[in-house]
Structure formats: structure tokens, C-alpha cells
Amino acid sequence: MHDAAFLERALALVRADPLRAYPKPTVGAVVVVNGEVVAEGVTEKGGRHGEVVALDQVAGKVAGGTIYVTMEPCSHWGTTPPCTERVLAEGLTRVVAASLDPNPEAAGGLDYLRERGVTVESVDCFEARALSEAWRTFVAKRRPFVAYKVATTLDGHVTLPGERWITGEASRRLVHELRACYDAVAVGMGTVRADAPRLDARDVPTPHGQPRRLAFGRGPLPEGSELELCTGPLADELARLASEGVQSILLEGGPTLAGAFLDAGLVDKVLLFVAPVLNGGDGPTAFPRLGSVARLSNLAVSRIGDDALIEAYVNAP
Numbered sequence: 001m002h003d004a005a006f007l008e009r010a011l012a013l014v015r016a017d018p019l020r021a022y023p024k025p026t027v028g029a030v031v032v033v034n035g036e037v038v039a040e041g042v043t044e045k046g047g048r049h050g051e052v053v054a055l056d057q058v059a060g061k062v063a064g065g066t067i068y069v070t071m072e073p074c075s076h077w078g079t080t081p082p083c084t085e086r087v088l089a090e091g092l093t094r095v096v097a098a099s100l101d102p103n104p105e106a107a108g109g110l111d112y113l114r115e116r117g118v119t120v121e122s123v124d125c126f127e128a129r130a131l132s133e134a135w136r137t138f139v140a141k142r143r144p145f146v147a148y149k150v151a152t153t154l155d156g157h158v159t160l161p162g163e164r165w166i167t168g169e170a171s172r173r174l175v176h177e178l179r180a181c182y183d184a185v186a187v188g189m190g191t192v193r194a195d196a197p198r199l200d201a202r203d204v205p206t207p208h209g210q211p212r213r214l215a216f217g218r219g220p221l222p223e224g225s226e227l228e229l230c231t232g233p234l235a236d237e238l239a240r241l242a243s244e245g246v247q248s249i250l251l252e253g254g255p256t257l258a259g260a261f262l263d264a265g266l267v268d269k270v271l272l273f274v275a276p277v278l279n280g281g282d283g284p285t286a287f288p289r290l291g292s293v294a295r296l297s298n299l300a301v302s303r304i305g306d307d308a309l310i311e312a313y314v315n316a317p
């Protein structure tokens, strides 16, 4: 095995449940001595970091070894002691990290270790960053990560005359699973007035509880609505929500609000569910006229039932 394979193993530990340590980032770690994996660890919820989980299994026995981590070891006292000190105490001589820590308070672990004679290698791995994209945006920008999710016809429309749904059952179930992974779900008042959506995660596991459900606009909300009205400027509302611990928002439209978020640079990712149907007429499209060209990155395409899901980043994490 070589570096890429050991890092892949560390990534796989996180991929199994990226929100395992929520609201903290989930980090995977693999300890290697003489080319053999001797321990693996992943961050515990409310507990030890991945490095420490792995090193606790082989304490005192890995001097001269290498640790592979999905994010550089922290170098500060947070809820746990600095992982950098543990790496030094165990006598590890090499650290390979798939991403840097964006948290200004904890960053610099690799530099700290290098200054103390450890060989450090920083591998910039998109997947390592994407696996904790919400947390990274939340700590680096002090606002929630925003994903614009929208269902469209093949000709780009967000409505279909005479139909409640554009996409199929598999896509709609996936949307409920997505809602369960986000801290909040949001729509504009135009969508509230047109559809009165509930926005909860239904018939899926919700290990982190139901998302907060937000409506952006002046209101008023319909009687009995369980949505929270967000009336301020978008950036102010996002800063407030972040101060209340909201790390991620699934923005479910409509196009007017999504356009305003895009123009303000506040959409990080787009999730476009495209159904094989043509509207053929007029009506709103998924992306309204924007102030400027936006080139997206890290495109991924998958088939969901009869639909296509296109994912891409406006702001890669």
C-alpha cells in the first residue's frame, strides 16, 4: 500500500457517516508502521478526535510511524487537548493530511509539527474538504453553507401545468434524506404563497432532529404555518442563523429568492434534479437572470430513478 491508499482508507472512515461527530467535523485517521496499518480511528460524537481514537489503540508502540488524516491535526485546546501534542508524544515521524483546518483557532497543526521535526505532507483532496463542507464554510465564513436544490423539467422550468411534482418518487425521497442532513431548509415567500410547503424531513431517519424551516420575505405567513419568517437582508439573516448554530441551509427556491442568494454570492452548491419531461410553455425557470456569469466546479451527475441529479459548486469548500 502507498500514501494514496492509506489516505483513501482514512477518507472511507469519514464517508461512512460524514456527520457522525456533528456539530464538530468528522476526521478519519490511519496509523501505519513499516507499511502496515496498525490502527484506525474516526472522531467520536462529543468525544475524542479521530487521531486520538486511533492512537489510543496502539499507545507507546508507534514511534517512527506515519499517521494519515483527512484533516490536519488540531493544535489548540478546544473540547479536547491538541492532537499535535499526542502525535509528538507518540514519536510519529510523518503526518500526511488530506486537507487543512479552516478554523482559525485550531489551524496550523502541520506547521507546528514541521517546526518540531516531523515530516508533514499536505495533500489537497477535494473529497476531504467536501465531506465537511458545511462545517468548513460555517467556521471560515461565519455563515451557513447554502445548497440550492431545485427540481426542473428538461427545458428548465420549475413548474409543470396540472402536476404537483416534477420529479419522481426516488428524487423526492432523496430530498427528504437531504433535509435530514441540513440544519435548516428555506424557501421564499413566493413559494409559501404558491405551495405552502411543510419542508420537514418525512419518512426518513433524522438523527440530528428536524431541520429549522425558514421562509424569506416580508410575510405574512399563512395561519398555522410552522415556518420561521426571515425578514432581514440575506447576509444579515445568515450571520444571525450562524450565531444560532445553523451550519447548513438547503435552499429549496423558488427562483426569485435563489437568484438573490446567487447574486449575493451566498449559494455554495447547486443540486439540480432534472426530470425527463418538457414543460413546453412559459413560467419560471430554475435560474433567473443573474448579475454576472457564474462558472461552477466539481460537477457530479447521477441517476435517481428516472431523473438526473446534477451537483456542482459555486464556492467549493
Ligand SMILES: NC(=O)c1ccc[n+]([C@@H]2O[C@H](COP(=O)([O-])OP(=O)(O)OC[C@H]3O[C@@H](n4cnc5c(N)ncnc54)[C@H](OP(=O)(O)O)[C@@H]3O)[C@@H](O)[C@H]2O)c1
Residues within 6 Å of the ligand: 149, 150, 151, 152, 157, 158, 159, 166, 187, 188, 189, 190, 191, 192, 194, 195, 216, 217, 218, 219, 234, 252, 253, 254, 255, 256, 257, 258, 260, 284
Ligand atoms: N421546482 C422546484 O424545485 C420549485 C421550488 C420552489 C418553488 N417552485 C415554484 O416557484 C414558484 C415560486 O417562485 P418565486 O420565484 O415566485 O418565489 P420565491 O423565490 O419562493 O419567493 C420570492 C419572495 O422571496 C422573498 N425574498 C426575501 N428576500 C428576498 C430577496 N433578497 N430578493 C428577492 N426576494 C426575496 C420575497 O418575499 P416578499 O414578497 O414577502 O417580500 C419574494 O417575493 C412557485 O410556482 C413554486 O411552485 C418550484
